[in-house]
Amino acid sequence: xxxxxxxxxxxxxxxxxxxxxxxxxxxxxxxxxxxxxxxxxxxxxxxxxxxxxxxxxxxxxxxxxxxxxxxxxxxxxxxxxxxxxxxxxxxxxxxxxxxxxxxxxxxxxxxxxxxxxxxxxxxxxxxxxxxxxxxxxxxxxxxxxxxxxxxxxxxxxxxxxxxxxxxxxxxxxxxxxxxxxxxx
Amino acid sequence: xxxxxxxxxxxxxxxxxxxxxxxxxxxxxxxxxxxxxxxxxxxxxxxxxxxxxxxxxxxxxxxxxxxxxxxxxxxxxxxxxxxxxxxxxxxxxxxxxxxxxxxxxxxxxxxxxxxxxxxxxxxxx
Numbered sequence: 001x002x003x004x005x006x007x008x009x010x011x012x013x014x015x016x017x018x019x020x021x022x023x024x025x026x027x028x029x030x031x032x033x034x035x036x037x038x039x040x041x042x043x044x045x046x047x048x049x050x051x052x053x054x055x056x057x058x059x060x061x062x063x064x065x066x067x068x069x070x071x072x073x074x075x076x077x078x079x080x081x082x083x084x085x086x087x088x089x090x091x092x093x094x095x096x097x098x099x100x101x102x103x104x105x106x107x108x109x110x111x112x113x114x115x116x117x118x119x120x121x122x123x124x125x126x127x128x129x130x131x132x133x134x135x136x137x138x139x140x141x142x143x144x145x146x147x148x149x150x151x152x153x154x155x156x157x158x159x160x161x162x163x164x165x166x167x168x169x170x171x172x173x174x175x176x177x178x179x180x181x182x183x184x
Numbered sequence: 185x186x187x188x189x190x191x192x193x194x195x196x197x198x199x200x201x202x203x204x205x206x207x208x209x210x211x212x213x214x215x216x217x218x219x220x221x222x223x224x225x226x227x228x229x230x231x232x233x234x235x236x237x238x239x240x241x242x243x244x245x246x247x248x249x250x251x252x253x254x255x256x257x258x259x260x261x262x263x264x265x266x267x268x269x270x271x272x273x274x275x276x277x278x279x280x281x282x283x284x285x286x287x288x289x290x291x292x293x294x295x296x297x298x299x300x301x302x303x304x305x306x307x308x309x
Binding site for chain 2: 013069116152153
């Protein structure tokens with residue numbers, strides 16, 4: 001993956017597949033240069049047995065083939081950048097993935113187009129689940145919640161092209177001052 | 185979040201159109217983008233957003249964009265399937281945002297698949 005937003009797009013789909021009703025994404029940058037990414041869901045969760053082997057590239061819930069690279073690739077990128085990746089999960093309750101990295105490391109991936117990631121997730125999953133995004137850095141904070149948008153839309157689907165365009169633009173506007181820098 | 189008032193204006197605009205579309209389900213066109221790990225790594229997200237953008241610009245209200253997982257041909261990603269009513273599915277491979285506007289104009293609007301971008305053209309080489 002070229003950037004962190006692509007990892008988030010990839011791993012958030014595990015939450016979608018786990019039949020979550022809400023998927024919460026957080027990107028938090030501390031004063032000390034450590035970046036924390038959280039992907040939390042209230043989906044089906046994992047058994048202890050699956051949780052123990054889920055970071056192996058030769059572990060997948062797919063039945064069509066034997067490799068699953070999403071989690072191990074992000075874990076590798078976190079560890080290269082002086083951070084780590086851990087997953088907590090309770091069967092029937094949900095899963096929380098925590099990825100950390102040191103942005104001062106030369107190997108730390110750029111954040112990338114986070115607005116594009118959230119927009120792609122919403123447009124591909126307009127009915128369920130709901131997505132939330134929280135971004136925080138010393139420069140500021142923003143919150144995004146599709147439940148609020150759904151309420152305002154009163155039955156108009158979230159993936160109407162004009163609504164998707166509005167979402168992309170407003171997310172870009174709000175995320176840029178918090179993380180700044182290069183988007184693509 | 186950005187002004188929800190703006191959203192209300194967009195909602196009003198889309199309402200009449202949604203009712204119109206309900207009557208015409210048979211005209212629906214589907215665009216399906218492969219968005220598993222392999223597709224995302226190869227660049228599926230800008231392709232998907234490119235389709236959304238082009239559809240929005242042209243006002244193609246009968247087109248829906250959705251996603252699918254990995255179908256096992258990771259080396260050909262990003263892959264896009266286009267379903268036109270009454271026609272066979274067309275699979276495009278190695279799609280880039282630059283190819284999107286041509287696929288929308290020639291295939292979705294005018295009904296002629298862009299042969300050179302399809303899986304058939306790539307696999308014959």
